[in-house]
Amino acid sequence: MNDIxxxxxxxxxxxxxxxxxxxxxxxVAVATVVETWGSAPRPxxxxxxxxxxxxxxxxxxxxxxxxAVIAEAMDVLASGESKMLEFGVADETAWxxxxxxxxxxxxxxxxxx
Amino acid sequence: MDPHNLKKLNEEKRNRRxxxxxxxxxxxxxxxxxxGDAVSGELGMALEKAFRSGKSGVATIGDAEYFLNVHVPPxxxxxxxxxxxxxxxxxxxxxxGYEIVIVDPRTxxxxxxxxxxxxxxxxxxxxxLAPRPxxxxxxxxxxxxxxxxxxxxxxxxxxxxxxxxGALGSRKTHAKRVERLGAAGLxxxxxxxxxxxxxxxxxxxxxxxxxxxxxxxxxxxxxxxxIVAQNAAEEERILDA
Numbered sequence: 001m002n003d004i005x006x007x008x009x010x011x012x013x014x015x016x017x018x019x020x021x022x023x024x025x026x027x028v029a030v031a032t033v034v035e036t037w038g039s040a041p042r043p044x045x046x047x048x049x050x051x052x053x054x055x056x057x058x059x060x061x062x063x064x065x066x067x068a069v070i071a072e073a074m075d076v077l078a079s080g081e082s083k084m085l086e087f088g089v090a091d092e093t094a095w096x097x098x099x100x101x102x103x104x105x106x107x108x109x110x111x112x113x
Numbered sequence: 114m115d116p117h118n119l120k121k122l123n124e125e126k127r128n129r130r131x132x133x134x135x136x137x138x139x140x141x142x143x144x145x146x147x148x149g150d151a152v153s154g155e156l157g158m159a160l161e162k163a164f165r166s167g168k169s170g171v172a173t174i175g176d177a178e179y180f181l182n183v184h185v186p187p188x189x190x191x192x193x194x195x196x197x198x199x200x201x202x203x204x205x206x207x208x209x210g211y212e213i214v215i216v217d218p219r220t221x222x223x224x225x226x227x228x229x230x231x232x233x234x235x236x237x238x239x240x241x242l243a244p245r246p247x248x249x250x251x252x253x254x255x256x257x258x259x260x261x262x263x264x265x266x267x268x269x270x271x272x273x274x275x276x277x278x279g280a281l282g283s284r285k286t287h288a289k290r291v292e293r294l295g296a297a298g299l300x301x302x303x304x305x306x307x308x309x310x311x312x313x314x315x316x317x318x319x320x321x322x323x324x325x326x327x328x329x330x331x332x333x334x335x336x337x338x339x340i341v342a343q344n345a346a347e348e349e350r351i352l353d354a
Contacts, residue, residue: 019123022116030114034138034180035171045169045182082141108180110141113116 014047014058022112027052029073031109033060037088040103052077060107061087073109082110118145122184129186129248133163138171138178165336186250187212188276188335193238193266194256195222198281201324202254203231209328211252216241218262238266252277252331254311258286260293268294271303277334279308279327308334 014030021028031048033040041062048058048066050073060069065087076083088104118134122145125132131148135156146152148164159172159181167185171178188211192199195217206213215233217223223235234241247253253270255263258281267290270278280290287309294304312326313333 013123013126015119015123015126019119022119032180032182043169084138108136108138110114110136112114112119 012057014049017057018047018049018112021049021051027077028112029076029109030112031060031069031073031085031107033105034084034108035106036103037105038103040105042105050074050077061105065105065107069107069109076109076111080111082108084108114141115143118143121145126184126186129250131164131183131185131250133160133184134182135160136180136182138180165338186248188250188252189213190252190254190331191216191242191247191266191270192254192256193217193263194258194281195219195224195227195233195235196256197320198256198323198327200227201321202327203228205324205328206331207231209332211328211331214241214245216266217257238262238269242266242269247273247275249274249276251275252334253279254327254331255280256311258282260290264290264293264297267307268297268299271299271306276338277308277331278306279311279330281311281323282309284310 018028018030029050031050033042033044033046036044041064042060046058046060048056048060048069050056050070052074054070054074056066056070059066068087069085072083072085085107086104087107122132122134125145125147133146134143135146136143146160151157152160155174156172156179159174159179163169163181163183164185167183169182171180190202190206190211190213192202192213192215195215199215203213203215213231215223215228215231216238217235218237220235223233225233247270251273253266253275255267257263263280267278267280280287282290290309291304295301308330311330312323313329315322315326315329317323317326
């Protein structure tokens with residue numbers, strides 16, 4: 001019982017992952033859902049963390065736009081410039097990457113350090 | 114994101130303390146704000162609202178756009194007493210989104226059979242709570258009627274600043290309890306924080322109805338908690354002194 005409840009109370013924490021990666025000397029970018037409209041799959045505040053080899057943990061959608069966010073994160077890691085991304089059905093690119101659930105999300109991508 | 118702020122934020126989360134990572138979206142600058150930190154003006158109000166609701170979001174203040182990412186520990190209930198009321202309280206609490214732990218040193222009461230799927234600790238509160246100390250996001254409900262079991266966790270809950278402290282017992286029983294806690298060195302202003310008789314006054318009669326009254330009182334205390342205002346007042350006192 002104890003073991004089970006401890007597991008349930010300690011899901012993978014993306015920001016802990018980010019810190020661990022950073023301490024291991026990896027370059028890390030953090031993507032955060034800052035706004036949502038309509039039926040967005042992940043709530044505001046959700047994180048996806050990405051390193052320079054495109055390893056990632058967490059999510060900003062139900063898997064629809066992660067690929068695109070990871071690609072953008074590579075740029076952010078290289079340049080150090082933060083980016084605001086917007087995905088939704090109204091956006092041709094976003095539709096192509098697949099946020100087909102009808103929602104719209106704004107994702108902020110930044111480098112740690 | 115400032116690596117230093119990331120480390121500080123993770124440390125706050127590990128210690129079950131609330132914090133907001135505040136990011137100015139135009140330039141990416143961030144800072145960590147702890148619950149109770151004094152921030153003035155509109156931004157301070159937005160922060161206070163974020164702490165209260167636990168909801169992250171964007172706030173536009175003047176020309177600047179800020180993102181407030183709120184990290185609030187999940188609220189938790191520690192019920193002292195594996196009694197009939199606790200048997201009803203445990204499933205209700207979980208439905209309402211509160212983690213619950215039942216503590217009772219009486220092994221006849223604290224059995225997994227009586228509390229299927231609930232964390233039950235057949236230990237004295239002193240022992241049971243040592244690895245999981247009470248904090249401001251914990252509600253403590255003392256339900257045994259037995260001073261030997263209830264008094265210590267009640268005093269500890271007041272010291273730890275639990276957002277809710279309640280104790281079962283009549284007004285007469287409570288008057289004696291107040292005397293004992295006072296004699297143990299607790300200030301009366303602190304002891305007055307104990308909700309007794311426990312629960313909202315809904316004329317609850319059965320154990321399950323009392324559990325409803327207790328849970329409703331806990332929810333009310335959590336949603337109306339004045340941690341922010343309290344800390345700001347404390348800080349002012351310190352600055353004035």
